[in-house]
Amino acid sequence: MDAGTIVGLLADPVRLRVVAALALGATTISDVAEAADLSLKDVALAARRLARAGLVHRDGHTLLLHTERFGEAARAAAASAPAPEPLSEDPGQDAVLRAFLRDGRLVSVPAQRAKRLVVLEHLVHVFEPGVRYPEREVNALLAAWHPDVAALRRYLVDEGLLSRDAGVYWRSGGYVAV
Structure with a gap:
């Protein structure tokens, strides 16, 4: 069973509650109904659908969740996922960036x-060389990366990647693609 099928099955709130009750130790239809605050009919219908998909083994009124199927589906999805685009051509820098950046943050x-x-040399690329930025705009650009914009701003200035004068900033360091 693939991860997409499992997610589709669990997108139904009743089936999700049935799986949760089974994962927490319920073993019969009546146990699941009580734990999930569902009717016996709803549990029976959901259990039948989950059993047809192979997530639940049903033997009369006894239910058993095949928890191993979740791990198998997750491993298969991870193995078939495309390799992420490198954040840097340098493998060492790429490893550092992957450790500290998630979903562009x-x-x-x-x-x-x-x-x-x-990380700072990666972040400084949001600033165009030769453009002067008021502090408010610098804060807005850095807030897209991290909520502590004051610390990022200070680090960028301290490392010579940004320069500052009278509340105006400009890019003064870092690699520039030509």
Whole structure:
């Protein structure tokens, strides 16, 4: 069974509650109905659908959730997923960026200076060379990455990637593609 099929089955709130009750130890239709606050009819219909899909083994009124199917589907989905696009051509930098970036957001600022510099050099690319930015715009651009815009701004200035004068910032460092 594939992960998409499992997600589709669990998209129904009744089936999801039945699976949750089974995962928490209910073993009969009446146990599931009581634990999930559902009618016996709803549980029986959901259990039949889950059994047809192979997620539940049904023996009369006794139900058994095939929990191993969830792991199998997750492993198969992970194995067939396309390789993610590299965030950097350098494998070491790519590993650092993958450790600290999720879905285009910075999950935490690296404590180690070398790693922090890799992240900052990646972030500085949101600023166009030669363009001057008021602090409010710098904050808006950095907020898309991480909520602590003051720390990011300070790190970028301290590392010479941004320069500042009278509340105006401009890019002054980092790699520029030509």
